[in-house]
Amino acid sequence: MQISKGVEWAAHAAVMMIALPEGRGLKAEALARYHDVPTAYMAKQLQALSKAGIAQSSRGAHGGYRLAKPATGISLWDITAAIEGHAPAFRCTEIRQNGPCGLKRKDCRNPCQIASAFAVAERAFRDSLKTVTLVDLAAQVLQNARPEQLSDVGNWLESETMPLSDTS
Amino acid sequence: MQISKGVEWAAHAAVMMIALPEGRGLKAEALARYHDVPTAYMAKQLQALSKAGIAQSSRGAHGGYRLAKPATGISLWDITAAIEGHAPAFRCTEIRQNGPCGLKRKDCRNPCQIASAFAVAERAFRDSLKTVTLVDLAAQVLQNARPEQLSDVGNWLESETMPLSDTS
DNA sequence: TGTTATTCGGATATATATTGTCCGAATTAA
DNA sequence: TTAATTCGGACAATATATATCCGAATAACA
Ligand code: SF4
Ligand code: SF4
Numbered sequence: 001m002q003i004s005k006g007v008e009w010a011a012h013a014a015v016m017m018i019a020l021p022e023g024r025g026l027k028a029e030a031l032a033r034y035h036d037v038p039t040a041y042m043a044k045q046l047q048a049l050s051k052a053g054i055a056q057s058s059r060g061a062h063g064g065y066r067l068a069k070p071a072t073g074i075s076l077w078d079i080t081a082a083i084e085g086h087a088p089a090f091r092c093t094e095i096r097q098n099g100p101c102g103l104k105r106k107d108c109r110n111p112c113q114i115a116s117a118f119a120v121a122e123r124a125f126r127d128s129l130k131t132v133t134l135v136d137l138a139a140q141v142l143q144n145a146r147p148e149q150l151s152d153v154g155n156w157l158e159s160e161t162m163p164l165s166d167t168s
Numbered sequence: 169m170q171i172s173k174g175v176e177w178a179a180h181a182a183v184m185m186i187a188l189p190e191g192r193g194l195k196a197e198a199l200a201r202y203h204d205v206p207t208a209y210m211a212k213q214l215q216a217l218s219k220a221g222i223a224q225s226s227r228g229a230h231g232g233y234r235l236a237k238p239a240t241g242i243s244l245w246d247i248t249a250a251i252e253g254h255a256p257a258f259r260c261t262e263i264r265q266n267g268p269c270g271l272k273r274k275d276c277r278n279p280c281q282i283a284s285a286f287a288v289a290e291r292a293f294r295d296s297l298k299t300v301t302l303v304d305l306a307a308q309v310l311q312n313a314r315p316e317q318l319s320d321v322g323n324w325l326e327s328e329t330m331p332l333s334d335t336s
Numbered sequence: 337t338g339t340t341a342t343t344c345g346g347a348t349a350t351a352t353a354t355t356g357t358c359c360g361a362a363t364t365a366a
Numbered sequence: 367t368t369a370a371t372t373c374g375g376a377c378a379a380t381a382t383a384t385a386t387c388c389g390a391a392t393a394a395c396a
Contacts, residue, residue: 002353003169003257003286004383011282012263027343036266040386047345060392061342076285089171095180098204101320113300113308114179117244118171121296128289132281140281152269170382172354195372209356215374228363229371 006045006083009037011137013046014054014079017067018138019153024161025057025064034156045083052082064161071138077129090118174213174251177205179305181214182222182247185235186306187321192329193225193232202324213251220250239306245297258286 013031020026032042046065049055056068067074092115096103111119142150181199188194200210214233217223224236235242260283264271279287310318 001169001171001252001257002255002259002383005259005261006384007258008261008263008282015282029343034267034269035263036270037263038385041384043344044346044385050344057344058392059342059344059390061340061394063343063392065344076282076289084169087170089169090175091170091173093173093176095176095203095205099202101202101317101324102204103317107312107314113305114176114244117297117300121244121293124292124296125289128292129285132285137281137285144275146275149269149271149275156269170354174355197372206356208358211373212356212375218373225373226363227361227371227373229365231363231372233373 001089003080004083006041006048007080009035009042010045010049010083011076011079013042013065014049014067014074014134015137015141017055017065018071018134019157020066021157021161025062025066026157026160027064030064030160048082049079052078054078054082067134071134074134075130076132076137077126080129088119088122090115090122169257171248172251174209174216175248177203177210178213178217178251179244179247181210181233182217182235182242182302183305183309185223185233186239186302187325188234189329193230193234194325194328195232198328199233202328216250217247220246222246222250235302239302242302243298244300244305245294248297256287256290258283258290 012035013026016031016034017026028043028046029039031046032039035042046055046057050057050065050068053068054074055065057063057065092111094108096112097105097108180203181194184199184202185194196211196214197207199214200207203210214223214225218225218233218236221236222242223233225231225233260279262276264280265273265276
């Protein structure tokens with residue numbers, strides 16, 4: 001039982017995209033370089049975010065990814081589900097129907113206590129993650145970082161997002 | 169993110185062992201045959217239960233497994249942890265220390281919001297499973313099964329546990 | 337309007353974890 | 367003491383997660 005590393009990467013990428021200027025995007029390669037992880041694999045996670053409707057992608061020159069909706073409406077569970085899928089972690093194989101004393105199918109209409117106990121536990125897990133949104137994560141970064149670090153990030157974003165050349 | 173099938177099998181085996189007469193055991197092969205699953209793999213799960221102190225094993229003729237403590241004191245989480253291990257599902261790789269704007273190690277003393285949010289969610293998952301004990305599971309079986317099914321299981325247990333030959 | 341540079345998207349390999357199997361060590365009954 | 371029996375851990379096959387590559391699509395530019 002382990003959660004893909006892609007979830008961690010996707011979460012970090014999503015937080016980074018909060019700070020993105022309107023109408024601009026960060027390309028997969030930049031996000032990967034920022035966190036020092038393999039480019040193509042980070043790209044894969046971003047594609048998953050895109051399919052899930054969390055991120056929005058633009059192809060071609062000056063393209064990239066940006067959030068598809070307000071950060072308030074994006075929870076850690078949304079990110080997790082986008083990468084890991086919605087399938088329950090506990091897979092019941094109905095072995096109570098097997099063997100010498102196996103139950104008949106009609107006696108198995110509703111799930112047993114084992115299966116439903118795991119369903120409840122997983123729901124508790126999901127609900128806990130749903131209470132944490134991207135803005136909560138960003139808020140903590142702002143609170144704990146030193147000013148010099150924030151300006152570093154700002155400068156990096158500035159250099160990566162290729163703002164419309166404003167040479168006035 | 170998926171839970172090993174062994175957890176389901178171990179849970180079923182544990183419930184079965186509740187009904188075991190004092191001083192007797194069920195061998196791995198019998199438990200596997202009862203549920204119609206591969207013998208050697210079921211044996212592996214039972215070994216894990218044994219190492220975790222949930223089950224107790226006896227080798228040699230007429231040996232087998234039995235519960236090592238009262239069913240009241242064994243929760244679904246105990247079973248899950250015995251099979252899957254205690255390692256957290258979310259693995260933080262501290263990528264905030266990587267890349268051009270990476271934080272210094274001394275700024276990473278305490279975990280960030282992402283890592284702690286997952287820790288909280290996993291705790292909720294564990295706590296939920298801890299509230300379900302083996303007796304709860306057994307109770308539901310007794311409640312939902314038809315009398316004929318119960319006697320079937322009783323007979324099967326009788327034939328498998330090799331009670332001391334009482335030919336009086 | 338064509339051309340080219342750029343970026344995403346899905347198909348393709350590799351590494352790791354899960355699932356399944358085997359045989360030797362230990363114990364017990366005879 | 368012996369032989370049958372059963373557990374225990376080492377070994378192999380399969381599925382999943384990780385990492386990579388190249389073609390399709392888009393946008394800037396000439
Ligand atoms: S008894 Fe419960 S856990 Fe076991 S196979 Fe049936 S539904 Fe699944
Ligand atoms: S920021 Fe949080 S999740 Fe990301 S690497 Fe650091 S502790 Fe882990």
